[in-house]
Amino acid sequence: MWRATSLRQSFFLGLLAGGVYFWGTLYWLIETMTTFGGLAWPIAFVAAFLLVAYLSLFPAAFAVLLARSQRAFGPSALVLAAPLWVTTELGRHYVWDGFPWALLGYSQVTVLPVAQSASLVGVYGLSALLAFTATGAAALALFRGRARVSYPVVAAAIVMVCVLWGNARLARSALLQAGTPVRVAVIQGNIAQDDKWNPALRDTITDKYIAMTRTALDGGATFILWPESSTPFYFEHDLLRGGDIRRLAREAGATLLIGSDQVESLQAVAEQKAEARYYNAAFLVKPDGQVGAVYRKMHLVPFGEYVPLKDLLFFVGPIVEAVSAFTPGSDPVLLTVDGHMVSTAICYEVIFPNLIRQFVNGGSELLTTITNDAWYGRSSAAYQHWEQSSMRAIEQGRYLARAANTGISGFVDPYGRVVEKTDLFHEAILIGDLRFITDRTVYSRTGDLVAWMSLA
Incomplete structure (x- = not known):
């Protein structure tokens, strides 16, 4: 050049x-x-x-x-x-x-x-x-x-x-000794992409996650993460199976983070109305079985969850929207776990460093991310996604817990060292002793100042 x-x-x-x-x-x-x-x-x-x-x-x-x-x-x-x-x-x-x-x-x-x-x-x-x-x-x-x-x-x-x-x-x-300890579990259910929304497998999938969660609870975990879209139903609207999950949290006195699609109106869905709004969401289920907070994914996947430049790419829109047409969330909601603030990023949006910094500046003491990388098969995409997620731990000086449907799930310490991780396409339960940390890195305070100086 x-x-x-x-x-x-x-x-x-x-x-x-x-x-x-x-x-x-x-x-x-x-x-x-x-x-x-x-x-x-x-x-x-x-x-x-x-x-x-x-x-x-x-x-x-x-x-x-x-x-x-x-x-x-x-x-x-x-x-x-x-x-x-x-x-x-x-x-x-x-x-x-x-x-x-x-x-x-x-x-x-x-x-x-x-x-x-x-x-x-x-x-x-x-x-x-x-x-x-x-x-x-x-x-x-x-x-x-x-x-x-x-x-x-x-x-x-x-x-x-x-x-x-x-x-x-x-x-x-130094950060490995900072803050307050917490035992976290991530559940990797390894549900095939074709099975995730199969009505015939609704109970099988739910029972698997509940059983794996009980195993994690037996291992002493008090905060348990399920992957993105892990429930084959709308969690907040399903009184039967959603109720089973709430009961699990209540009986164990534990906190669950559940990935589930959210819709504002089941009636609008049933009537196939255009105004039906779908969200890719994460629900925090408190130890009393109540939903403590709901985070809606803010950065959607182009050509997977929405169509960028829809007016120009009109020929792609109807096909993509037949697969999924989500609405982005608007607020960086934080979650309270054992009196500490926790954030979650859903799938693709963890690659946006300013979003994670926004969480930490809002008080997040532990980073979590939930994802479904089954979409990528056995390609290098899952590995690319994992490594980009790991960078957020170094930037913010926080532990990172990652729950992925088919992998890679795991824990990363505040220095980017892998504490433990899973292989792709295996059922797995990981339990890790992490820490809530309040110290802030220089980057969390100043952000992309050096990068923006490039424009000067």
Whole structure:
């Protein structure tokens, strides 16, 4: 891109690079929409192609902006590559409804000494670090003289400082002794996607989750998470099986977090009225069996739970809406567990760092997320989703508990270390001793300040 001869060439090189990256990363979209979403293959291909094409516009914009900077400032423009890259990642987050999947910074989530910097600057700050490091490597290939040496030396020095600080933070691990302990269980029911809403399996599925929950209770768990959409019925409207779940919480004196679809009016559903509103929700069932709070998913999955740019993509809308047409929630509701504040993110929305920061700034002492990744089959999507979820624990300095229908479920400590996790497509019960934490990281206080400075 640096050696492109025109802005047009820069644009198409950026578009090509973006297309290769996003097709390689999101290859599983078509199978997800056809096998599990019920879409015809041509429609799924068009939807995936349009999403990849849209996302590729951001690397293309980066290439054009860098080319313009090069014309204005010459070789010195290379120092602008990192802030320009982060600017385009912010664009992916905030333009329209946002799709910040697979940001550059996530590549470091398992490189724990480097990943600790997310507690200071978030995932966008890590993206900036990697982009700046890449400019150092680029300088070796592009320049001669002082510039050839100065870029890589500065980049290497910054990385070294991050690694040393990260290792020191990991060695200290002060947050592991902070706060109040709580024994949490996550239930992985491993219900096949085709079975989840089969009326004939309603009792079988519910009985399985209740039995697995009793096992978790026998293990001393006091806060138990079920996955997203785990009940094959509308929990708040089903007096029989919903009543069984409430009774379970009451008899055990435990708190349950139940993923279940919510509808405002069963009559509107029965009459197939257009005004029927569906929500992807999480219900907190208190030890007295009453519902203490309901959180409605705020960031819906494009082409899975809603249609972005519906006026332009009118040909996709009717098909997607035949599968699911949810309404987004509007409030970041917090949940009270044993007198402590807890937050939950449902599925895809855990990749929005500002939402999780909003929860923590509102008082959340423990992060939870519930999901149904059966949609992704055995593709890499489930692993991508898990690792992006783990980054939230580092950013906020909180334990993370994750309950997934078919995996990956598990616990992550405030430093991004995996306490325990499950394999895909197995029944599993995990019980972990986590902690409610009130300390706040620099990132939770300042947010994406470093990223927004890229726009200056």
